[in-house]
Amino acid sequence: MTPGRPVPPPLGKPLILAEPPVEPAPADAPAARGTLTAAMGATSAGSGLRPLTLARREPKDDDVEIDIEYCGLCHSDVHATRGEWGSRPYPLVPGHEIVGRVRRVGSAVEDFHVGELVGVGCLVDSCRECESCLEGLEQYCERGNVGTYGVKDPRNGGAITQGGYAGTIVVDRRFVLRVPEGMDPASTAPLLCAGITTYSPLRYFDVEPGDVVGVVGLGGLGHMAVKIAKAMGAEVVVFTSSETKTAAAAELGADRVVLSRDPGAMEAAKASIDVIIDTVAAPHDLNPYLRALRLGGALFQLGLPPSDMPPVSPGLLIRRRLAYSGSLIGGIAETQEMLDFCAEHGVASDIEVVDAAGLNSAYDRMVAGDVKYRFVLDTKTLHTPSEKADA
Amino acid sequence: MTPGRPVPPPLGKPLILAEPPVEPAPADAPAARGTLTAAMGATSAGSGLRPLTLARREPKDDDVEIDIEYCGLCHSDVHATRGEWGSRPYPLVPGHEIVGRVRRVGSAVEDFHVGELVGVGCLVDSCRECESCLEGLEQYCERGNVGTYGVKDPRNGGAITQGGYAGTIVVDRRFVLRVPEGMDPASTAPLLCAGITTYSPLRYFDVEPGDVVGVVGLGGLGHMAVKIAKAMGAEVVVFTSSETKTAAAAELGADRVVLSRDPGAMEAAKASIDVIIDTVAAPHDLNPYLRALRLGGALFQLGLPPSDMPPVSPGLLIRRRLAYSGSLIGGIAETQEMLDFCAEHGVASDIEVVDAAGLNSAYDRMVAGDVKYRFVLDTKTLHTPSEKADA
Numbered sequence: 001m002t003p004g005r006p007v008p009p010p011l012g013k014p015l016i017l018a019e020p021p022v023e024p025a026p027a028d029a030p031a032a033r034g035t036l037t038a039a040m041g042a043t044s045a046g047s048g049l050r051p052l053t054l055a056r057r058e059p060k061d062d063d064v065e066i067d068i069e070y071c072g073l074c075h076s077d078v079h080a081t082r083g084e085w086g087s088r089p090y091p092l093v094p095g096h097e098i099v100g101r102v103r104r105v106g107s108a109v110e111d112f113h114v115g116e117l118v119g120v121g122c123l124v125d126s127c128r129e130c131e132s133c134l135e136g137l138e139q140y141c142e143r144g145n146v147g148t149y150g151v152k153d154p155r156n157g158g159a160i161t162q163g164g165y166a167g168t169i170v171v172d173r174r175f176v177l178r179v180p181e182g183m184d185p186a187s188t189a190p191l192l193c194a195g196i197t198t199y200s201p202l203r204y205f206d207v208e209p210g211d212v213v214g215v216v217g218l219g220g221l222g223h224m225a226v227k228i229a230k231a232m233g234a235e236v237v238v239f240t241s242s243e244t245k246t247a248a249a250a251e252l253g254a255d256r257v258v259l260s261r262d263p264g265a266m267e268a269a270k271a272s273i274d275v276i277i278d279t280v281a282a283p284h285d286l287n288p289y290l291r292a293l294r295l296g297g298a299l300f301q302l303g304l305p306p307s308d309m310p311p312v313s314p315g316l317l318i319r320r321r322l323a324y325s326g327s328l329i330g331g332i333a334e335t336q337e338m339l340d341f342c343a344e345h346g347v348a349s350d351i352e353v354v355d356a357a358g359l360n361s362a363y364d365r366m367v368a369g370d371v372k373y374r375f376v377l378d379t380k381t382l383h384t385p386s387e388k389a390d391a
Numbered sequence: 392m393t394p395g396r397p398v399p400p401p402l403g404k405p406l407i408l409a410e411p412p413v414e415p416a417p418a419d420a421p422a423a424r425g426t427l428t429a430a431m432g433a434t435s436a437g438s439g440l441r442p443l444t445l446a447r448r449e450p451k452d453d454d455v456e457i458d459i460e461y462c463g464l465c466h467s468d469v470h471a472t473r474g475e476w477g478s479r480p481y482p483l484v485p486g487h488e489i490v491g492r493v494r495r496v497g498s499a500v501e502d503f504h505v506g507e508l509v510g511v512g513c514l515v516d517s518c519r520e521c522e523s524c525l526e527g528l529e530q531y532c533e534r535g536n537v538g539t540y541g542v543k544d545p546r547n548g549g550a551i552t553q554g555g556y557a558g559t560i561v562v563d564r565r566f567v568l569r570v571p572e573g574m575d576p577a578s579t580a581p582l583l584c585a586g587i588t589t590y591s592p593l594r595y596f597d598v599e600p601g602d603v604v605g606v607v608g609l610g611g612l613g614h615m616a617v618k619i620a621k622a623m624g625a626e627v628v629v630f631t632s633s634e635t636k637t638a639a640a641a642e643l644g645a646d647r648v649v650l651s652r653d654p655g656a657m658e659a660a661k662a663s664i665d666v667i668i669d670t671v672a673a674p675h676d677l678n679p680y681l682r683a684l685r686l687g688g689a690l691f692q693l694g695l696p697p698s699d700m701p702p703v704s705p706g707l708l709i710r711r712r713l714a715y716s717g718s719l720i721g722g723i724a725e726t727q728e729m730l731d732f733c734a735e736h737g738v739a740s741d742i743e744v745v746d747a748a749g750l751n752s753a754y755d756r757m758v759a760g761d762v763k764y765r766f767v768l769d770t771k772t773l774h775t776p777s778e779k780a781d782a
Contacts (some may be wrong), residue, residue: 121704139709140686142662204712271533295523295531298714301705311702314692317717320531321595322691324715326708 008297034058035065036389037380039166040356043390045083049359054162055389061108064176066118071164072097072190072349075220075281076361080150085308087258088150093391095164095377096122096148097192099155099185109170109173117185119177119339120169122194122329124148124161128174136333148229150318162391165359167382177336180343187308188237190220190349190374193329193344197279199338200330201391202232203274203301209233214276215254216289218245221279221302223373225351226252229277239289248372259362260288273297282311286324292314298323349374355381425449426456427780429773430540430557431747432484434781436474441632442773443482445553447561455567457509462555463488463581463740464766466611466672471541471714475697479541484782486555486768487513487539488583490576500564508576510568510730511560511719512583515552519565527724529757544562553782556750558773567726571734581611581740581765582733584720589616589668590729592691593623593723596666600624604608605667607680609636612670612693614741614764616645620668621642628664630680639763643741651679662711664688677715681707689714695709740765746772
């Protein structure tokens, strides 16, 4: 399986089957239908989000069942549910920024206990055997990681994974994170995607006090990049096309703001930055940002634009030995490290809590860029699950 | 001064002045006209190479005067003398792969002695004060390095530097390399550009035994990349569009050859390479090569195409945390390290020696790709210098 390439459902698949096996179920597949839980999901690309009932599997020996308290709304949820990234299996319950408390554990689970605050991010499994997995880089699993929603789950009969806009979730203990007590569950939820996605390249580049970090784009990912880079001791420069974001950047802790449309300001920023975290998912010209990098600097692109980017100038890369790089979320151990780091440094996401009924308008506001900086679903506002599973 | 951006001469500049000061000469500028030497250079973009007489400066306290024995022909010499990289100051004597013996030294030179085998590469000076220079990365001098030919030399009255297709050259001791005795002068010459340009990114990536190195393009740079990577203990894979190069690649020591036009071969090479040295200077699609990189791999582009490259796919960079990078020659200390490494491992360039009268046809053959793998000028074949300097 290729990461991020979910398998479309068979034609004519009925909606009523809970976590339908799309391949013959192995002999050890769980027989039980599991617990029904309320969820919000899409039944087609055009359906918007609507109430559904999910049947979660009965916890197996290594499983942790979690009562979800909050789930962050990631821009990729919008793309996935609306079918903007290609065909998806429906019904589809998105959400991979999950914080909740342990409800039940399987018989082999010793490291999590009922009532503990835990998190689940973008991954719920991987092959566990390839070089990447053995190095704790499950996000780069060579056989394809198992995303938290919308992909086949080989260890669970090939069922399509369903995400965190729901009352509960069941996840193998190896993919459950410990949320340090004292962290606010709602504003911690976005750390599981937006937080780790920006933390990982900053760590990979080995950002230290005194380094200068540039952040392009001040949305869900960008605002986390500013906070985390500051907590790492870096000087932070925000590049923005909008003068109106200057004050907001300063509030987040940015040391300087550079207006990317101002050629003089961009010229003044030339060769001044060690590493740039580019969070803009629309096609845009990277060369002005590459010019801002010092010798040996790197630009990490985190967003995947829907069409080609303008070409990067090899001359810029050659003349200052720059690297144009990318980075994908983070591994499980690194995600735990990030949570501990954020707890230690008091880093959390700036959020706006929404209830289930407000999800669709929250999506519209996300598309319009009208959120500072992350919506988080309060799962207490979900409906009561029906007696029959929709998905 | 921007590296590689030579300053055009003032209009109407007479050709007879030796190393003309294009800015008012400083008070300590050498008064002497220096020694006349035979050279081959261009007097205009269309002139081809023709016999000229250069007046080299009298050695200053820190200077080393070198009797040039051999000078490699680099593809950039063709671009520069033909004006293909923008306007150049003429007359222009190219050549930055220089090996010869010390003829005279200035009064402050203690580390070089008359008769020693030495080399000069692409740089003859830099600011010596910026962070890059202090780190031994003179090629990335923040104020612009001083190239061996065609640029203003601030410490020598702003004279335009003239390269190694000549009988002698005078260079500050800090930019003179020691060629280990026992190395063949002719086949060592190309190491000063083609060698260091490929050695530096391989070292920067920290190539070790067991790593897999890919080489794209099997010309002057590519054949050095194969030899140096093999000497570093790597497994070497050559990507070529021409089936006829398979045997040649094997002769150089390559372990495998992948035909880049064969989709099946490229698919089989997927995620198998740690670092790729791309030596192709024409615009080409890098995405097939990026697909061949393992997690955390890097592609170093060394050639500067005359027009835009097709865009790189950010998704490839993101899904395997790849780096698309560039690299520019190497610093002086690293160039010395490279020469010592090549001496230790018996690495030299595969060359064809040409005489002065054959330079223009050698250029035509280089443009046609008809050389295995580097032409080297034998300076014994130069004419006798006139009594008056042309440049």
